[in-house]
Amino acid sequence: MTGAVYLLLYGALVAWLAPPALTRLTRRGAAPRLGVAAWLTAMAGVVVAWVAAMVVVVVPLVGGGPTPSAVVLCLELLGVAERRATLATPGAAALLLVGLAISTAVAFGVGRTVRGLRTSSAEHADAARMVGTPTAAEGVVVVSGDRPAAYCVVGRPHAIVLTTAAVAALDGPQLDAVLAHENAHLAGRHHQLLMVLRALAASLAQLPLFTRGAAAVADLLEMCADDRAVRRHGARPLVAGMLALASPPPPANGLAVAATATAVRAHRLLEPARRSTRWCHRVATSAVIAATIAAPVVVNVLCHH
Known part of the structure; x- marks a missing residue:
């Protein structure tokens, strides 16, 4: 024991x-x-x-x-x-039953939350493809919107969503950098990872490792996508696009280029560490x-x- x-x-x-x-x-x-x-x-x-x-x-x-x-x-x-x-055996058995009950409740809660997030994301992707206008870029659709926004959602297939305001706000290099950022999220399967982490955080809300970890990993995944986009398009177009899209909040089941830690991310891209x-x-x-x-x-x- x-x-x-x-x-x-x-x-x-x-x-x-x-x-x-x-x-x-x-x-x-x-x-x-x-x-x-x-x-x-x-x-x-x-x-x-x-x-x-x-x-x-x-x-x-x-x-x-x-x-x-x-x-x-x-x-x-x-x-x-x-x-x-x-x-004693009775005491060990009692501890085991308590442990199994806790484990079952957490596993059930995590599984239910992940299924709900996956369903919501797939429905969002389907709706975006139905109401949006397809573009020449694969999986990218444009929807009418007064606020500039760009984000991606996973589904069958995945979708990258741009609002008409975002298309108007971004020039060519900025738009390419933003799309590269969103494609990096999809290629890295960042949505799936965050779904599991957010489900764990919801089920284990009393443990700060899981609640703070889910938020911290979300920030770090944005930085990972930043780095991949910068390797192809440079830092300045991405930062300019990020700042142009920084005002609207992203959807709950999507990952957006300006979703989180925008100031920190812009600083690390423009003034990289030695x-x-x-x-x-x-x-x-x-x-x-x-x-x-x-x-x-x-x-x-x-x-x-």
Whole structure:
């Protein structure tokens, strides 16, 4: 049972203490792809720790054997009396039932939310294609609108939506850069990732790692799409297009070029960090990812030796 305790403690520490550190490390977008990986590693670590803790509880119940002496020794080292170190089968079964109930509720909530987001996005894409005017660019439609906006939604097939005001506000290079940004979202399957993260945030709203992580990853994915568009069209057309489209909010199920963190993104594109700074961020972020993965393994090894 000590393994389960340590895994749950690890998950709790990561869920509550990691968000401030990850925010400071990734908010400037010096290495946005690694930043996304760091947030996802932390969230996956919490989920895996929870599942592994349940497995640790299940195995002794199924095997029917006594609590291993190494586990008892670990608890004694923590100051737990020997008579309390061994959890009786009824107590373990009760914990297991509670864990299964929580896990089932969260899994059901996440699955239902993801299905709802996918359905809403597909319906939005269908509606945009029906009311909009197709363009020469594949998947791009123009709809009537007084506010300049450009965003993409996933469906069968996907759609990139421009309002007539956006077409009027953007010149040729700016429009090309904006479309490249939206295509980068679709090619990177950013919508699907954010659907899962937003569903987890809704189901685990009490854990700041998931609520803050979903917002942070959304910002970082915008930066990833920025970088891909800039490689083809340059920074200035994209920033100009971004600022021209910054006023209207994006749809709930879409990703828009001016959706979030516009000022930070414009600054990082026009005044990119120095190579040494980017490398320092890459090393620091990689170290955080490695530590997140290694921590429960190291603790478990130390506990059993």
